[in-house]
Amino acid sequence: MTTLTTRNEIVKTKRIIGSELTKMQKAFYDEEMLQYYKDDNEEHLYWEKFDCIKNEETDYSTFNKIIGLDHSDIDTFTNKLTGKLTELFKSINATDFIML
Numbered sequence: 001m002t003t004l005t006t007r008n009e010i011v012k013t014k015r016i017i018g019s020e021l022t023k024m025q026k027a028f029y030d031e032e033m034l035q036y037y038k039d040d041n042e043e044h045l046y047w048e049k050f051d052c053i054k055n056e057e058t059d060y061s062t063f064n065k066i067i068g069l070d071h072s073d074i075d076t077f078t079n080k081l082t083g084k085l086t087e088l089f090k091s092i093n094a095t096d097f098i099m100l
């Protein structure tokens with residue numbers, strides 16, 4: 001079942017995901033790009049993309065593994081990826097999958 005929720009709600013209820021969003025936003029933040037937005041009087045549009053940048057980061061242990069899918073046909077890639085992700089989530093008994 002798919003449940004849609006706001007990013008703000010996820011940040012409030014899932015500390016680690018909120019921390020990861022903060023880290024990503026800090027990595028992509030660009031003063032020069034912000035200035036372009038300011039020059040066009042659209043600074044607020046830039047800040048909408050960085051709504052978590054000032055949040056606190058949480059320290060936690062992680063395990064990372066890069067996986068690949070040897071499939072190059074773009075027309076069938078999405079279906080193949082969906083099937084493989086479904087297999088992966090079943091094998092690790094995942095009960096939730098959150099996509100941002």
